[in-house]
Amino acid sequence: MVIGTSAGGVEALSRLVGALPADFPAAVFAVIHIPETATSMLPRILGRSGAMKAVHAADGAVPEPGTVYAAPPGKHMLLRGGKIRLVSGPRENGHRPAIDPLFRTAARCFGSRVAGVVLTGMLDDGTVGMAWVKRFGGVTVAQDPEDAMFPDMPRNAIEHTDVDYVLPLDRIAPMLCELAAGKKEYVGVCEMEDEMEPDPTEMSMDQLMEFEARGVPSELTCPECHGALYQLSESGVTNYRCRVGHAYTGETLDAHQSLHVEGALWTALRALEESTNLLVRLRDRALSQGHGITAKRFGSRIQETMQKVELLRSVLGVAQAHLPVGDARPGHVSAQDRP
Numbered sequence: 001m002v003i004g005t006s007a008g009g010v011e012a013l014s015r016l017v018g019a020l021p022a023d024f025p026a027a028v029f030a031v032i033h034i035p036e037t038a039t040s041m042l043p044r045i046l047g048r049s050g051a052m053k054a055v056h057a058a059d060g061a062v063p064e065p066g067t068v069y070a071a072p073p074g075k076h077m078l079l080r081g082g083k084i085r086l087v088s089g090p091r092e093n094g095h096r097p098a099i100d101p102l103f104r105t106a107a108r109c110f111g112s113r114v115a116g117v118v119l120t121g122m123l124d125d126g127t128v129g130m131a132w133v134k135r136f137g138g139v140t141v142a143q144d145p146e147d148a149m150f151p152d153m154p155r156n157a158i159e160h161t162d163v164d165y166v167l168p169l170d171r172i173a174p175m176l177c178e179l180a181a182g183k184k185e186y187v188g189v190c191e192m193e194d195e196m197e198p199d200p201t202e203m204s205m206d207q208l209m210e211f212e213a214r215g216v217p218s219e220l221t222c223p224e225c226h227g228a229l230y231q232l233s234e235s236g237v238t239n240y241r242c243r244v245g246h247a248y249t250g251e252t253l254d255a256h257q258s259l260h261v262e263g264a265l266w267t268a269l270r271a272l273e274e275s276t277n278l279l280v281r282l283r284d285r286a287l288s289q290g291h292g293i294t295a296k297r298f299g300s301r302i303q304e305t306m307q308k309v310e311l312l313r314s315v316l317g318v319a320q321a322h323l324p325v326g327d328a329r330p331g332h333v334s335a336q337d338r339p
Helices: 009-018 042-049 099-113 127-135 152-160 169-181 191-195 205-212 250-288 292-316
Strands: 002-005 028-032 053-056 067-070 076-080 083-087 115-118 139-143 165-167 216-221 228-234 237-242 247-249
Touching (some): 002 127, 028 099, 042 053, 042 067, 076 099, 099 115, 115 152, 115 169, 127 152, 127 228, 127 237, 139 152, 250 292
Parallel strands (some): 053 067
Antiparallel strands (some): 076 083, 216 228, 228 237, 237 247
8 A cells, every 4th residue: 555645644644544453454655745854753653543553664674564664754765576665866746755656666566456545735746656556457546635635636646547536534544444355365576577677766877868768858947957857658647857867747847947936036136136235335436436427327227226126026025125325216316416
């Protein structure tokens, strides 16, 4: 059972795991978006919420039924060869750990024995992963968006993949128990996995360049490394990946691009305000030296710069700046600046 969640996810995971029995006949893998430098208390929280054992995943561990494995901060949790892998691969959808790598590798490793669950969260991490689970014969479950604290993630999964079950949170645990009861017999690792290429999170640069060749140039750039993004269709879902492996689905890419646009506007505002301050100093020095014409020229440039400053402040929704002394106000020339 692989579960992905984000905003509102601690409460949702606690309720879901708390409703599973101690002898649950499957391993549960959980990814929640968490800052990479944070200290995660998720296993302790989940362990207190119910009867199942909860631990942070360890690299190379063999999953055991009745245990919840939480992805640690700063590491993608993958499943390879029937074992857990923790890797510091490129971020996906701006996160590490991300949901898609877990779902993708679980589907490739265990095929039809996987159930993928997407719970509350913002944007669309997990959508591509759900498509992979579906592609390899697994079962897909999404929390009813009307029941989710943050509906974006389950809504996107439902809109872009043929989700098998859309359920309120309190009905998901009983469904997982039914699914696990029907899959008790261990049938081994998916035979196809050995024939597949590595997951993108583990690819070398040469392999990533070969992977890139399958995509279509998008004329977009990666928000993280500013490299070119190419467009891929993974199990029928469009996403974007750069040469070093950063990956984004549509809504997440738009959100990150918007953040960078805002960052660029703040940078431009800072540069213009610094330019204004410099021009004021130059004008004042010219006045002190009796260079009225030069002072007036600097005054005109102050006006132009302040107009740009106020435009950017309006776009960013911040208060107007205090105007410098003298002719900084658009259209105003003080007596001291006249030649």
